[in-house]
Amino acid sequence: MKMKVLLAGIAVDINKLQLDPAIEVIRTSSVSETLEVLQRNIPDVVISEFVFKDGNGAVIFKSIQEKLGSEVVFVWYTSKSDEEVCDKDFYLLNPLNRYIPASAPAEDLIEAIKDTLAKKEEKEIGKYVRVSIERFKKFNSLPCDVFIKLSDNKVIKIINKDEMYSQEIIEKYKGKGIKYLFVQEGDFATFSSFVYTTLRSSVAVARDDAKANSEEIDVSEKDIAVVHDLIRHLNVEQSTVAVLNEVSTTSIRTINKAPALKDTVMSMMKEKGYLYGHCLMISYISGLIANKMRCDSKTTLQQLSIAAILHDIALDSEELARVEDLNDEKNSPLDWKTKEKIKKHPIVAANLATKIKDLLPDVSSIILSHHERPDGRGFPRGLGPTAVLQIGCIFIVAEDFVNRVCCQELNAEFLTKIKNDFSKKYGKGNFRAPLQGLLDVLAKV
Ligand SMILES: [Fe+2]
């Protein structure tokens, strides 16, 4: 079936796209004509200008949301700024929604449309969960069907549910360079509980598992040392450090149990030293704040810690992870694609977190809100100080603190400055108690 793209008020030359037999392009030039076309067509993607002679594009966006729902991907291509055209919930309604400035060249627009269409198709593929091929090596039958991915939108079944299979088939695909097999999302809970129960019941396999875990921990030793340097400076009691160590280790194990996340987290640990250290520090500092707030049940500490490990998982560099204010002049050299990536990374990470089986409540919400700020200038939603959950506020205060002290000497003058800045910034709404918690953490320094 052809994918339908509706271009409302877009005059750029997109011949290359029109030549693609899999895509049908519809063009309109006014708000009224667009609304009329939408009566007869359900497009997959709408690319719209904001300014029209007979009104503005917000009318088109609203009409689509009301009549067709958020499944239709909406892309702004306009000279207006994203603040002017993107509603607070714009990216949440559909994570594929985008803003592209009209200053971007036509090739960028074509590439963005193709990319969006591919991702939309991939949503079907998204119903499959990726599992390392190594996981299939210890069995000869499974309680679900298993697939390989041939392309971004094609999978084929290679193992039938409950049917015996030989290891040769796995070796054959491994030999072809395939690293992952796929199970359907609906089967994933059954699959993983089957795999893990089986693994645990085997002493030999348990030994292998222990070996794998010690290798994982070796990778992170350097980063843990950085964290503990900071903790030492904060004069935290040894018993509290012991609890936080255990919580962090449990979080990494929990996340590693979700095959869809394990590989990403492992590569973060191996290749992105800064990000991993950054995540661990937030895990510890948010735990210390919760401790001072007397809200440090194991569940709360675990929620904060899992959120800490995953919150920047959609970013791949220290530089991007540290961008605090997208409107700040110092960030103006970033191109629109990078800005979009930054703006959406909390949404992407929050969605990924849901891949963890029996995920603790609020973890996704903490991740989603980690760039919100009490002055309402954060992203992606620009929430005010009472709209972020308090546990999310603990996380925000902790991350801001971690970023401020990163690579700095914690002398008295610097600490007084942080305390003053933070008191001004966070002394409101749900941020008040976490701010006090941080000040209490710093009181002994
Ligand atoms: Fe982030």
Ligand SMILES: [Fe+2]
């Ligand atoms: Fe971060």
